[in-house]
Amino acid sequence: MHGGPGPADVGSLDDAELTQLRRDRIGFVFQYFNLIPTLTAAENITLPAALAGAKVDREWLGYLVGQLGIADRLTHRPGELSGGQQQRVACARALMNKPDLVFADEPTGNLDSKSSADLLAFLRRSVTELGQSIVMVTHDPRSAAYADRVVFLADGKVVSELEKPTADSILDRMRTLET
Numbered sequence: 001m002h003g004g005p006g007p008a009d010v011g012s013l014d015d016a017e018l019t020q021l022r023r024d025r026i027g028f029v030f031q032y033f034n035l036i037p038t039l040t041a042a043e044n045i046t047l048p049a050a051l052a053g054a055k056v057d058r059e060w061l062g063y064l065v066g067q068l069g070i071a072d073r074l075t076h077r078p079g080e081l082s083g084g085q086q087q088r089v090a091c092a093r094a095l096m097n098k099p100d101l102v103f104a105d106e107p108t109g110n111l112d113s114k115s116s117a118d119l120l121a122f123l124r125r126s127v128t129e130l131g132q133s134i135v136m137v138t139h140d141p142r143s144a145a146y147a148d149r150v151v152f153l154a155d156g157k158v159v160s161e162l163e164k165p166t167a168d169s170i171l172d173r174m175r176t177l178e179t
Contacts, residue, residue, distance in 0.1 A: 023052055027094030031106035033086045035078040035093075041085075042074035045092045052097065064092040067122055084115030091119060095126060102126070104136040108143050120146045141170040152177060 013021060027048075028034075035044045045064070049056045065071045068088040078086050087107065094102055104123065108116035124146045126132045136147065144150045145167040152160040152173065162173055 023048060024097055025100045027097070027099040027102040029087075029091050029094045029102065029104040029107045031109040033078070033083075033090045033110075035086055035089060037078050040075050040077055041070060041081065041089045044078070044089055045074075045096055047093060048097045054097075056096075060098070061092075061096070064095055067125070068092055069118070082115075083110050084112065084118070087111055087115065087119060088122075091122065095132070098130075098132075100133065102132055102134045104134055106138055107136065108138070108140065116143065141167045141174070144170050 010018065010021065036047070039047070042061075043050075045061065046056045062071070065074065068091060070085055070088045070092065073081055073085055073089075076085075078089070081089065087110070091107070094104075102123075107123070108119055111119065120143055123134055123136070127134055127148070134147075136143070138144050145165050147165060148163070150162040150165045150170055150173075151158055152162075154177065159177060160173055162169055
């Protein structure tokens with residue numbers, strides 16, 4: 001990959017290099033989990049390492065599943081897991097390769113409030129403690145309040161920003177943008 005582990009000019013990368021960048025340096029958490037139904041939770045989590053032909057870091061895997069509270073669910077297939085458990089598996093998968101950047105698309109959209117809070121707290125810790133960057137798309141002010149910075153979009157354009165947001169400050173800004 002151009003530039004080694006530092007910033008890459010993605011416009012100059014070929015298809016193989018783009019694939020490597022996505023696989024090794026970017027993690028994805030989707031609203032609908034995108035787990036492979038025939039694989040166990042452990043196999044879903046370690047899939048990025050398997051695809052990269054890399055050895056699974058068992059210590060890191062243990063840390064992730066311990067932090068996410070799914071250590072006792074690793075032999076289960078997605079259909080045997082609750083929505084919250086499936087999303088925690090998806091989160092562990094996204095973080096398995098220790099990516100620099102994680103994209104999270106409405107990661108709490110299908111979760112109850114307790115599961116949502118647990119997942120968001122974990123993502124917050126991954127930023128604070130592990131130095132990862134997370135870009136999260138959400139319509140929920142409570143979820144957005146976990147961020148360092150909120151960017152408001154309307155019709156595909158940035159219309160406002162908030163630093164160190166709270167749920168109330170986000171709601172207030174949303175109200176002003178609607179008028």
